[in-house]
Amino acid sequence: xxxxxxxxxxxxxxxxxxxxxxxxxxxxxxxxxxxxxxxxxxxxxxxxxxxxxxxxxxxxxxxxxxxxxxxxxxxxxxxxxxxxxxxxxxxxxxxxxxxxxxxxxxxxxxxxxxxxxxxxxxxxxxxxxxxxxxxxxxxxxxxxxxxxxxxxxxxxxxxxxxxxxxxxxxxxxxxxxxxxx
Amino acid sequence: xxxxxxxxxxxxxxxxxxxxxxxxxxxxxxxxxxxxxxxxxxxxxxxxxxxxxxxxxxxxxxxxxxxxxxxxxxxxxxxxxxxxxxxxxxxxxxxxxxxxxxxxxxxxxxxxxxxxxxxxxxxxxxxxxxxxxxxxxxxxxxxxxxxxxxxxxxxxxxxxxxxxxxxxxxxxxxxxxxxxxxxxxxxxxxxxxxxxxxxxxxxxxxxxxxxxxxxxxxxxxxxxxxxxxxxxxxxxxxxxxxxxxxxxxxxxxxxxxxxxxxxxxxxxxxxxxxxxxxxxxxxxxxxxxxxxxxxxxxxxxxxxxxxxxxxxxxxxxxxxxxxxxxxxxxxxxxxxxxxxxxxxxxxxxxxxxxxxxxxxxxxxxxxxxxxxxxxxxxxxxxxxxxxxxxxxxxxxxxxxxxxxxxxxxxxxxxxxxxxxxxxxxxxxxxxxxxxxxxxxxxxxxxxxxxxxxxxxxxxxxxx
Numbered sequence: 276x277x278x279x280x281x282x283x284x285x286x287x288x289x290x291x292x293x294x295x296x297x298x299x300x301x302x303x304x305x306x307x308x309x310x311x312x313x314x315x316x317x318x319x320x321x322x323x324x325x326x327x328x329x330x331x332x333x334x335x336x337x338x339x340x341x342x343x344x345x346x347x348x349x350x351x352x353x354x355x356x357x358x359x360x361x362x363x364x365x366x367x368x369x370x371x372x373x374x375x376x377x378x379x380x381x382x383x384x385x386x387x388x389x390x391x392x393x394x395x396x397x398x399x400x401x402x403x404x405x406x407x408x409x410x411x412x413x414x415x416x417x418x419x420x421x422x423x424x425x426x427x428x429x430x431x432x433x434x435x436x437x438x439x440x441x442x443x444x445x446x447x448x449x450x451x452x453x454x455x456x
Numbered sequence: 457x458x459x460x461x462x463x464x465x466x467x468x469x470x471x472x473x474x475x476x477x478x479x480x481x482x483x484x485x486x487x488x489x490x491x492x493x494x495x496x497x498x499x500x501x502x503x504x505x506x507x508x509x510x511x512x513x514x515x516x517x518x519x520x521x522x523x524x525x526x527x528x529x530x531x532x533x534x535x536x537x538x539x540x541x542x543x544x545x546x547x548x549x550x551x552x553x554x555x556x557x558x559x560x561x562x563x564x565x566x567x568x569x570x571x572x573x574x575x576x577x578x579x580x581x582x583x584x585x586x587x588x589x590x591x592x593x594x595x596x597x598x599x600x601x602x603x604x605x606x607x608x609x610x611x612x613x614x615x616x617x618x619x620x621x622x623x624x625x626x627x628x629x630x631x632x633x634x635x636x637x638x639x640x641x642x643x644x645x646x647x648x649x650x651x652x653x654x655x656x657x658x659x660x661x662x663x664x665x666x667x668x669x670x671x672x673x674x675x676x677x678x679x680x681x682x683x684x685x686x687x688x689x690x691x692x693x694x695x696x697x698x699x700x701x702x703x704x705x706x707x708x709x710x711x712x713x714x715x716x717x718x719x720x721x722x723x724x725x726x727x728x729x730x731x732x733x734x735x736x737x738x739x740x741x742x743x744x745x746x747x748x749x750x751x752x753x754x755x756x757x758x759x760x761x762x763x764x765x766x767x768x769x770x771x772x773x774x775x776x777x778x779x780x781x782x783x784x785x786x787x788x789x790x791x792x793x794x795x796x797x798x799x800x801x802x803x804x805x806x807x808x809x810x811x812x813x814x815x816x817x818x819x820x821x822x823x824x825x826x827x828x829x830x831x832x833x834x835x836x837x838x839x840x841x842x843x844x845x846x847x848x849x850x851x852x853x854x855x856x857x858x859x860x861x862x863x864x865x866x867x868x869x870x871x872x873x874x875x876x877x878x879x880x881x882x883x884x885x886x887x888x889x890x891x892x893x894x895x896x897x898x899x900x901x902x903x904x905x906x907x908x909x910x911x912x913x914x915x916x917x918x919x
Contacts, residue, residue, distance in 0.1 A: 293911060314676040317483055317651075318906040324680040332684035338692070353619040356608060361616040368620065375620040378703055379628045385696045386632040389689060393639045396685035400678045402646075403670035410673075416654035418674050419647070421483035 283456050285408035286311075286428040287439050288415075289448035294320050297423035300446040301326045304427060307442060311431035315409065315424040334396055341391025342384050349383030350376055412452045426454060476570050476908050478752035483906045486753075490902045491655050493748050498895060501747075506891040512884020519877040520595060528598055530874040537857045537869035542596035544849040545879050547704060548732065549589035549886075550630065551725075551845060553637070554697055555733020556582025560640055561693035564686075570761055572904040573753045577744070577894070578737050579641040584889040585736070586634045588882040593626070595878070622706035629703035636696055640689050643682070646672050647903040701729040708852065714795040715856030718783065724776030731769035731815075732845035734762050738838035740890070742831050744899065753900055760828050766841065767822040773848075774816040791861055799855045803868065808851050814844025 291297045297314060304312055305328055312327045314320075350373075357363070358370035368375070397403070409415055409426065418424050425446075427439050436453075443451045477486075523530055533540040556578040563571035594600050606627045608617050617624045649669035656662045672678065705725035708716040738759065745754040781800075784792040799808050818840050827833050859866045893899065906912055 315674045316676065316679065317487070317674060318647075318903045318912060319679040319683050320676075320912075324676045327676055329677055329680060332681045334681050334684040334688060338688045352608060356616040357619055361614065363618060365618065365620050372620055378622075378625040378699070378706070379619060381695075381699060382625075382628040382632040382703075385692050385699075386635060389632075389636045389639055389692050392685045392688045392692065393643050396643065396681050397670070399681045400675075402672065402678075403667075404673075405666070405671050407671060407673060419651040419654045419672075420487045 285454040289443040290450040291423040311428035315418040337395035342388035345384040345387030349380040509888035516881025541875035546592035551729035553582040553585035554729035557697040561690040576901040714791040727772035735838040735841035811847035
């Protein structure tokens, strides 16, 4: 590594060949006291995010909020149109004929909840992010194929370029890389 | 969160069943094999196939141009039969669109991992099916250019939609379905787009796939939110898929026409939709896996599972036909009785009995294991079911309308050449979109295939 001293590090990254090694390494890093951790894998791995100490996802709460907004908006729209703005007498039915308003209320509940789900997921993941330091590691392209990466971020209080590198190398990875900004 | 099914979480393989993916594959080879279909050059046959489909799209556009100039008179519809091929095609296409969401959402919640190799192109099929379907109610409006009147918006005329009408429900159901299907399909694609971004050799492809992938890194944080969102969306899409065809059936069932006014319509329409949808998935999957050499991923077991779903839903549909006739007799309403007899023995008896042959009689062959195992045979059956389901909608619409209560208002109906060209043109549109899809996007979900590989079974290995 002949890098100038001035280059700031985003973190250091270890590459593993199997999800088992990655999970073991993630557990080891966590027990060693590292807190700013992330892993990169080609498919979702159960318990990985718990092992890394990430918080539970907030997507379900967004779905609930979206669903409530959709239901209220859907029914409210139909009530307001049919009973307030443009009351029509259809076969003597009440202006607020609620059973007939259920299908659209239901559809809008699903629609708004679904939109909240997808865009909420994107926002929580900070996407779109066209540039990210991890992409600077040439091997990182394999994270979407068959390689598993563990990254310790330089923001971690315990992070130190020398000792963290030694720690990562001790986890028997197939490679350790500096992630530069 | 221990039990999160997610996108098909790793679980023990069933012993004694053929595997969902041929042995010997790894995450790397699965990735390479599926992405190669997209990333290597365009095969020559693709241009011919896409070109043929594109010609049919031109036929569709020409027909629609003629329609917009002349009006709906060019179709065979008139009083009493005001809904002809247009609405038949609408219901047919939207029914086909139901299998995609069923496979993506319901089978995900039921932890049917075999869905992982067929969900992507079934979802694409859904989207394109819904695109073709939504064309029809619009073009058969007398004045398609005022389509936006169907939506609630503060118009200067102070007029609002009539929310007690199933036709307005339909607008909301179909547009919600199209939106949710698109979102579901797109979020399923994001990790695979990232794979294509990383594997593409040309700068242009890297930029396009990179922009679509939006910077997906496969981080554990990403996956955590992603799986949660995917599962939530599946939970939302499951009641949605049932509701959409129920609402479509309300278009009929809420009317008082004998042959339409029936409470069995919603369940029987939903079963019919799944039936025709699986038939279309088989129609597409069997040639696709042969052409692209994907028999290791879409195995005979997948085809057999789909055949079983088809057989089961086909029996529900057959039950629907039977109960309709039974209720006509049992209800002792003379108009219903006449409608049933007229359907079976009247001027459209040929269409009715063809539909029974296609949808009820022929698919019973699927009980025989040897036949269920033959892809060629399944392909033929699937085509027959597609035809049968089209005939079903035709019979429901035309035989019910053409003779209602008053003999003085009876009439006959048949489609015109413009009906045929619109229908053939919409098949062309569907195929053209499908060819574009298989050329530019991975037709099998790469990341979900990785999750069913032996190497992904992290939990068992730890025990």
